[in-house]
Amino acid sequence: MNEIHSELLSSDLQETWPLLPPGDRLDGFTLLSRAEAEEFFLSLSARDQAELLLALPLKECRLWIRLLAPDDAADVIQATPAAERGRLLALLDDTTRTEVTALLAYAEDEAGGLMNPRYARVRPDMSVDEAISYLRRQAREQLATIYYAYVLDPQQHLLGVVSFRELFAAPGVKKVQEVMRTDMVTASEQMDQEAVSLLFAQHDLMAIPVVDAEGHLRGIVTVDDIVDVVQEEATEDIQKIGGMEALEGPYLQIGFVRMLRKRAGWLAALFLGEMLTATAMSYYENEIARAVVLALFIPLIISSGGNSGSQASTLVIRAMALGEVRLRDWWWVIRRELAVGLALGTTLGLIGLLRILFWQALFRLYGEHFFLIGLTVACSLVGVVLYGTIAGSMLPFLLRRLGFDPASASAPFVATLVDVSGIVIYFTVASLILRGILL
Amino acid sequence: MNEIHSELLSSDLQETWPLLPPGDRLDGFTLLSRAEAEEFFLSLSARDQAELLLALPLKECRLWIRLLAPDDAADVIQATPAAERGRLLALLDDTTRTEVTALLAYAEDEAGGLMNPRYARVRPDMSVDEAISYLRRQAREQLATIYYAYVLDPQQHLLGVVSFRELFAAPGVKKVQEVMRTDMVTASEQMDQEAVSLLFAQHDLMAIPVVDAEGHLRGIVTVDDIVDVVQEEATEDIQKIGGMEALEGPYLQIGFVRMLRKRAGWLAALFLGEMLTATAMSYYENEIARAVVLALFIPLIISSGGNSGSQASTLVIRAMALGEVRLRDWWWVIRRELAVGLALGTTLGLIGLLRILFWQALFRLYGEHFFLIGLTVACSLVGVVLYGTIAGSMLPFLLRRLGFDPASASAPFVATLVDVSGIVIYFTVASLILRGILL
Numbered sequence: 001m002n003e004i005h006s007e008l009l010s011s012d013l014q015e016t017w018p019l020l021p022p023g024d025r026l027d028g029f030t031l032l033s034r035a036e037a038e039e040f041f042l043s044l045s046a047r048d049q050a051e052l053l054l055a056l057p058l059k060e061c062r063l064w065i066r067l068l069a070p071d072d073a074a075d076v077i078q079a080t081p082a083a084e085r086g087r088l089l090a091l092l093d094d095t096t097r098t099e100v101t102a103l104l105a106y107a108e109d110e111a112g113g114l115m116n117p118r119y120a121r122v123r124p125d126m127s128v129d130e131a132i133s134y135l136r137r138q139a140r141e142q143l144a145t146i147y148y149a150y151v152l153d154p155q156q157h158l159l160g161v162v163s164f165r166e167l168f169a170a171p172g173v174k175k176v177q178e179v180m181r182t183d184m185v186t187a188s189e190q191m192d193q194e195a196v197s198l199l200f201a202q203h204d205l206m207a208i209p210v211v212d213a214e215g216h217l218r219g220i221v222t223v224d225d226i227v228d229v230v231q232e233e234a235t236e237d238i239q240k241i242g243g244m245e246a247l248e249g250p251y252l253q254i255g256f257v258r259m260l261r262k263r264a265g266w267l268a269a270l271f272l273g274e275m276l277t278a279t280a281m282s283y284y285e286n287e288i289a290r291a292v293v294l295a296l297f298i299p300l301i302i303s304s305g306g307n308s309g310s311q312a313s314t315l316v317i318r319a320m321a322l323g324e325v326r327l328r329d330w331w332w333v334i335r336r337e338l339a340v341g342l343a344l345g346t347t348l349g350l351i352g353l354l355r356i357l358f359w360q361a362l363f364r365l366y367g368e369h370f371f372l373i374g375l376t377v378a379c380s381l382v383g384v385v386l387y388g389t390i391a392g393s394m395l396p397f398l399l400r401r402l403g404f405d406p407a408s409a410s411a412p413f414v415a416t417l418v419d420v421s422g423i424v425i426y427f428t429v430a431s432l433i434l435r436g437i438l439l
Numbered sequence: 440m441n442e443i444h445s446e447l448l449s450s451d452l453q454e455t456w457p458l459l460p461p462g463d464r465l466d467g468f469t470l471l472s473r474a475e476a477e478e479f480f481l482s483l484s485a486r487d488q489a490e491l492l493l494a495l496p497l498k499e500c501r502l503w504i505r506l507l508a509p510d511d512a513a514d515v516i517q518a519t520p521a522a523e524r525g526r527l528l529a530l531l532d533d534t535t536r537t538e539v540t541a542l543l544a545y546a547e548d549e550a551g552g553l554m555n556p557r558y559a560r561v562r563p564d565m566s567v568d569e570a571i572s573y574l575r576r577q578a579r580e581q582l583a584t585i586y587y588a589y590v591l592d593p594q595q596h597l598l599g600v601v602s603f604r605e606l607f608a609a610p611g612v613k614k615v616q617e618v619m620r621t622d623m624v625t626a627s628e629q630m631d632q633e634a635v636s637l638l639f640a641q642h643d644l645m646a647i648p649v650v651d652a653e654g655h656l657r658g659i660v661t662v663d664d665i666v667d668v669v670q671e672e673a674t675e676d677i678q679k680i681g682g683m684e685a686l687e688g689p690y691l692q693i694g695f696v697r698m699l700r701k702r703a704g705w706l707a708a709l710f711l712g713e714m715l716t717a718t719a720m721s722y723y724e725n726e727i728a729r730a731v732v733l734a735l736f737i738p739l740i741i742s743s744g745g746n747s748g749s750q751a752s753t754l755v756i757r758a759m760a761l762g763e764v765r766l767r768d769w770w771w772v773i774r775r776e777l778a779v780g781l782a783l784g785t786t787l788g789l790i791g792l793l794r795i796l797f798w799q800a801l802f803r804l805y806g807e808h809f810f811l812i813g814l815t816v817a818c819s820l821v822g823v824v825l826y827g828t829i830a831g832s833m834l835p836f837l838l839r840r841l842g843f844d845p846a847s848a849s850a851p852f853v854a855t856l857v858d859v860s861g862i863v864i865y866f867t868v869a870s871l872i873l874r875g876i877l878l
Contacts, residue, residue, distance in 0.1 A: 314681025
């Protein structure tokens with residue numbers, strides 16, 4: 001009965017956690033059974049773990065922080081206010097503290113910051129049988145992730161790697177160096193986490209060793225940490241594509257002021273850019289006054305440019321993030337987008353023309369020059385959609401070339417860029433087709 | 440020298456692969472050394488592997504397809520035209536063919552389609568020493584992923600799991616059932632791959648067992664496959680957020696017609712929706728004729744609504760995909776977005792008002808009623824941005840409630856929705872403030 005109650009509580013706590021004030025979180029946590037509390041604690045984000053640890057009494061806090069592997073402990077300490085870090089570090093045992101301190105020197109988003117300094121190691125001249133019993137000893141002494149065993153020389157240079165499957169499958173008397181692989185995928189300590197995750201995706205590995213410039217093994221990055229990295233990077237890109245700064249935290253847990261700042265900056269910048277539409281429109285004020293009917297189609301035309309631009313920029317941003325498209329592929333992309341933009345523009349132009357002819361037949365809204373108005377709208381659509389597609393697909397290249405994140409070529413950014421030009425294109429086409437007739 | 444040449448070729452081939460015609464791909468591939476060809480082949484996507492296999496002579500083809508684990512072979516066969524599948528299946532050895540045929544019954548995007556039917560198994564009453572030598576025998580016989588050993592009863596019911604680390608660390612004479620864990624995270628065969636990837640992210644596991652309704656172990660999903668799933672799902676969401684159908688393939692490899700279809704559908708649908716702006720504008724044709732100055736600010740105002748809506752919908756879509764926000768959290772979200780929308784709208788309104796006052800002082804563009812015009816623009820901005828924020832944040836909830844993918848609440852979709860209402864809000868505010876003065 002007690003267990004059922006506790007089960008309910010654990011899933012309840014998981015669900016309501018993001019909405020609970022810190023005090024209630026602690027209360028809920030202390031009500032869990034030891035086994036549940038352990039699983040629950042390990043499933044929390046580093047930020048939440050840090051918050052919980054700081055709220056616990058000292059003895060409890062030591063117990064919980066020692067549950068963490070060195071790389072996870074380093075993440076928790078990085079998520080702690082600077083003033084409290086020393087206090088948490090002091091709670092670790094000596095070996096772990098040394099390892100964690102070394103890890104804290106790396107940025108959170110590079111290979112060094114992701115790696116675990118405890119790995120399974122063997123020597124090249126051991127027999128397979130010796131290696132297996134050596135690994136059993138290592139497993140007893142430390143919390144290593146065992147999937148690959150790394151073959152090191154006495155100076156800790158990485159010579160090769162052997163998976164557990166290979167080690168187990170090999171005859172017991174063979175030497176490790178006879179069964180190890182020497183063509184390995186490795187990462188440098190400073191490699192960006194996005195590049196590390198592409199290595200994992202490309203080679204389907206369970207762990208990648210991190211080596212320094214001299215070839216010493218420094219630690220291993222395991223694929224379970226990469227799932228989080230991939231989620232995190234995708235979230236950042238998606239939020240940027242949506243036209244804002246990356247939140248860097250779960251939606252429900254970001255404070256109001258922080259949320260506002262992340263959104264207001266880009267929104268205000270886009271607003272200032274969009275003001276150019278008012279400037280552009282004021283150049284055509286006389287044309288609008290003479291032919292108000294032209295004004296009716298402005299939102300339709302400029303938004304079509306924005307939509308086609310948003311498609312193109314999103315495609316290119318994502319293809320770049322996945323490593324499918326690189327800077328020098330821009331020429332290939334522009335040729336394809338030119339063709340796609342022309343085809344899409346023609347499609348929308350035809351729909352627009354038909355719509356105007358049809359509405360005219362039904363409601364007689366557009367006066368005697370309805371056909372020329374329809375033609376103006378159709379030709380403008382071809383131009384605006386083509387322009388939107390090209391601008392949308394090239395902006396990510398331009399941003400990357402200039403050293404910015406291509407994901408900043410957000411749908412709203414491209415739309416703003418295209419809106420101003422769309423107005424100019426529309427009124428230019430109109431003055432060509434309608435000059436002397438309506439204008 | 441020969442090796443250096445071959446090294447260059449392998450990385451060259453990797454880079455140019457997406458752009459090569461099938462014949463050249465085959466030529467390049469056959470030039471690689473055996474070891475490189477093996478690594479290269481395993482790094483290809485299932486689609487590319489299938490294409491290459493079909494182009495190879497029969498004997499070569501058998502060699503290469505037998506390199507693949509059953510789950511990967513099933514992926515390749517799923518990527519092959521139906522007419523060719525039998526031919527590839529016939530090349531597998533009997534055991535693998537049975538396993539692959541069983542896997543083909545599952546959809547590609549559910550747990551059953553991701554799982555590997557070969558896993559390391561032990562019995563609960565074995566001693567740890569016995570279990571380790573039993574695992575060594577299994578490793579010799581089959582290509583199992585060894586990280587966890589699964590404890591099964593004679594009827595193949597999953598009783599528990601023990602990680603290799605735990606097995607290695609335990610005293611050799613202990614029974615497996617004394618060291619195994621029984622509180623496991625498992626997936627059902629039909630569980631959606633997005634849900635499976637959330638399980639991995641939440642529990643930081645290397646593999647999750649797939650069990651059927653009776654508790655039999657059917658296979659295991661390993662985390663390295665999940666990295667691909669997470670990338671794939673994020674790509675789909677990003678492309679939908681950009682206002683198009685998911686491409687389902689790398690940008691550079693999608694054919695022109697397929698690319699066009701994926702983009703034209705949504706673009707045309709958005710265009711038809713956006714036509715309502717022309718209808719809405721025609722209701723206000725007289726107002727525009729009387730005060731052309733009002734038309735100047737239409738793009739500025741409606742795009743601000745679209746931008747704020749795009750921010751809100753993107754945030755909610757991503758939070759839903761990560762499991763941070765669920766359907767029943769809508770009330771919490773709407774209250775927060777109401778406050779955020781009001782704050783953002785007020786900010787933009789103030790900037791807009793200042794801009795009009797400033798431009799009037801500089802260029803005298805807006806006539807004697809410039810202050811009332813500024814006020815109209817400012818008040819409309821508050822309304823439009825608030826409306827955009829609420830519409831953008833609620834649309835994903837509505838779509839999910841109706842059984843659609845919330846990611847379809849794309850930036851362009853929200854913008855289109857908000858554009859029409861934005862025009863109505865603007866002219867309503869204008870008629871309230873300017874009636875009897877300009878209108």
